[in-house]
Amino acid sequence: xxxxxxxxxxxxxxxxxxxxxxxxxxxxxxxxxxxxxxxxxxxxxxxxxxxxxxxxxxxxxxxxxxxxxxxxxxxxxxxxxxxxxxxxxxxxxxxxx
Numbered sequence: 001x002x003x004x005x006x007x008x009x010x011x012x013x014x015x016x017x018x019x020x021x022x023x024x025x026x027x028x029x030x031x032x033x034x035x036x037x038x039x040x041x042x043x044x045x046x047x048x049x050x051x052x053x054x055x056x057x058x059x060x061x062x063x064x065x066x067x068x069x070x071x072x073x074x075x076x077x078x079x080x081x082x083x084x085x086x087x088x089x090x091x092x093x094x095x096x097x
Contacts (some may be wrong), residue, residue: 040081040084051079054083058071
């Protein structure tokens with residue numbers, strides 16, 4: 001059997017009980033915290049109407065100012081991802097209390 005570079009650091013976690021949440025907990029925030037894509041999709045679903053209005057205003061004013069080539073490679077989901085990533089609520093605090 002071949003040996004790889006990181007074999008000495010590998011520790012399987014599939015049987016570690018601290019790694020997985022208990023089956024009794026219905027806490028969905030565990031998975032939202034672990035998977036940022038699910039948290040982003042939930043956020044987009046919650047604020048869909050506002051984001052849609054904001055995106056339409058963004059594209060209309062951009063096309064008016066810069067022409068049809070404005071934001072041609074971006075779409076609604078790219079715009080939502082940019083807004084979500086730029087929000088201050090999603091950033092970790094700079095100092096710990």
